[in-house]
Amino acid sequence: MTLLARTSAAARRPAAWLAVVVLAILVVLVAAPLAALVGATIGEDADGAWGDVLASPMSSALLWQPLAGSLLVGIGTGVLSTLVGAFLAWVVVMSDVPGRRAIGVLAAIPFALPSFAIALAWESVFRNDLIGGSPGLLVSLGVPVPDVLAWGPVPVVLTLVAHYYSLSFVLVAAALANVGGDLVAAAELTGASRLRVAGRVVIPVVTPAVLSGFLLAFAEGVSNFAVPALLGLPVRFHTLSTRLYGAISTGDAARGSVLSIVLVVIAGLILLAGGRMTAGRSYSTITGKATRARMTTTGGWRWPLGGLAWIVVAATAIVPGIVLAVSTVLQRTNRLDGGLTLHYWTGESDPGISHGMRGVLRDPAVMQALGGTLALGVTVALGAVVIGTLAAQVVRSLPRARLVGGAIGLLSYVPFLIPGVALGAAFIALFGAPVGPFGSLYGTFWIIVLAGVAASLPFAFQTSKAAIGQVSGELDEAAVLTGASGMRRFGRVTLPLVSRGLVNGGLLVFVTMVRDLSVVVLLVTPATPLLSMMTFRYASEGFAQQANAITLIIAVVSVTATLVARTLGDGRDARRGQDRRPA
């Protein structure tokens, strides 16, 4: 077939047109900022940044050690998050462990808490006297804590796992809910033990979800800056992200750009490896003959498994939540010896306390910012999910177009790793000047939305991809026989079946967006107030309690959204369960 013939054949397929549209969107939102990032590292202005990073006396401290740190943190976070998340998902969806519904609610919460809150919780227990100040709980009780537990890679990884296992949990739980009981029943007929069925049959069919969860946790782990800065720096443990932010904030943007390109390359390699693992296999579990999910009876394991699950969610959702809440009512920052007060929430201005600042609930700006934050979160979630779903659908319906699929997959994965400030600067350049007939978007709400959509595409794409990967082609084929068009088939067959996955994706985007700071910081104006900016403002002036109070408000908003999304999902499942009962 000649290229021309192939092109004209492709042009007749709607999927090809959709691919062009999706690629165009990704080029503007992701490839352009990425190109600017590369551009900033070469040429006159960059002053040999590549040489400095790759081959100079600084390379060890600037690249190799942080690279090792990043890989350790990224892979550690990815692997452990996946294990913990998948285990909890199985407990909640498929086992008969007591209190599993409550576990399910709690397991989605850590992601809605800020990562520094979990780091703070870690510090308040494990902090030793390495840097002076007030020691943590264990040391106060006379238990010596070795540095390796208090600072460096171990607490960094564990803290990030406590934060990001939610991602795997949400994805895998959604996938497990779609594993039909017939599959499990068939496996049990072979005489395999229940645990063996879980390990050999159930887990493999949710591989796409597990892989997506790993990819998200890995990317989040390597790009997280707050936790390694807080817990790693005191023992001079660096990751690429701490070096990258350091370079940018000491006025060396070119080096920061080089480091983030290194991060993008690593992420690309991880993505490639993951794609290899699942290439050419089918993971469809939603077929024409659907049956209800079956429960595994765990028998004697019921209580130990339940206990383990409860310990995990208590340590990661309840404890940090309490620590965060308590930190807002402490008279003194992170210290109990000053007593408790509600001043930071409801107090009138008192010149003696935090320079006369009033409590956050008395500040009308907080309500305004809350409105702005909700509007941004919802709009970005909708936008990102639409684009992510279309992108995932294109990748699925054009399995032979390796290059297109690869480009879409990569562009949808890397936005995490472009430093938010660089992304923001790129958007100023893209939309700062009026383009043709369009006025300048700069300074409006919409430019923040666009940047937010770009930054949160990975969540939307990975969740959609995991969900769409489970829908069997036979359903689509059946619909083709009825003469339905591609759009109609997607809308009436695929979309309803993957709705739970999409709601999850939207939720993850919403939760990250309402607390995001780095992407929005260059784009907000006083006309577009946001809660995350208020937190930053308070924190940078040393008003930790007010900052934490706003953070708690953000967390409450996120947790509420999580609960609403779960209720929606469960409601749909209940209705679908009736529809799907085998005749």
Add this chain to the structure above:
Amino acid sequence: MHTPRRTGRRALAALLPLALGLAACSSEPSTTGAGDDATDWDALGHDELVERAEAEGEVVVYAFTSRIASIEESFEAEYPGIDVVASDISSSELITRLAAEHAAVSATADVAYVSDAPVVVSELLADGVLLPYVPERVADALPEEHRTPLVANRLSTKVLMYNEEAHPDGPPVSNLWELTEPEWSGKVVLVDPNARGDYLDLATELSLRADEMSAAYEEHAGAPVVLDEGVADAGLQFLKDLYANDAVLVDDTDTVNAAVGATGQSDPPVGFSSSSDRRDNADEGWALQVASGVVPSPGIVFPALLGVTANAAHPAAARLLIDYMMGDETETGGIAYEPFYVAGDYPTRTDVVPPAGAIALDELGAWQIDVEATAERRDDVADFLLTIQ
């Protein structure tokens, strides 16, 4: 002598249209308002400036401190016809934002109130993003170093602090070199200079003051300082010895304050922080105190700068706001200066009485940074620090 590193901040913004093939969109800087006109602002009388500013009716300011909110309030009370639109973001983000907006020729601020002076000078002034404006009214009361390259309205510090509760008789060290002795191993806390600009300025100043560091070493050890191979001067040698003595690097000034200042410690560390943070002692249960009188110096004082953007849409209101932020004619600078009138920060105007409750600037003995010299040396110091981790 090295020239400052070009950092690619501008390239980031300027290359984007090229990357997209939209080069046509880049146009010459707009001449909105009277940004680059022939107005001789210095010759304009105050009344005429107010008149023009009120005709403009608005002024947009980016500031590195949330205290800009009080300025907005009091300025609008003083000039009801002018609306102040204030954003506060951190200095390094502020610099990036101004550079990106300038390159994109988009709407931008009229006034920048910014720290990180060396970066401002080498990136914003050098590229013509910011222009200086010294209100004539206060020019005579400002020493030369606070008029150029941009006007400074106050000075902040990064100086050695200690725990007053544990050391009631004064600073536990009298010479910086003591901090490199085994006795202070693991007991010196500072923010990583490779992560924060003001601490990099402090490290740079140590190198620029190598002669004083050298003399201090001799005073401390009774012998001339011996430089290791690859170490250019006594200041850098001090940093190398300090790092080798397990100095603790952290991510944030407040972490330093809590580590050094927390009461109830038997053997607290010392650390470099802002002397104005003493005002939180009562709030936080700290016992922070400045180690004044330490040889050769406890640290640095550095300026907070005010500048007008090249593409300012409200050039007159911009200058009026800068004039306002320099304080009024009273000896405390009045309501306009109140947010910055904090013990431990220092007014630049010689006719403003420093706030009570802090040690006088000349007694403190901190080094006043030379912004241009710092900008020139800074990158080399940052690179050196990366080799001694």
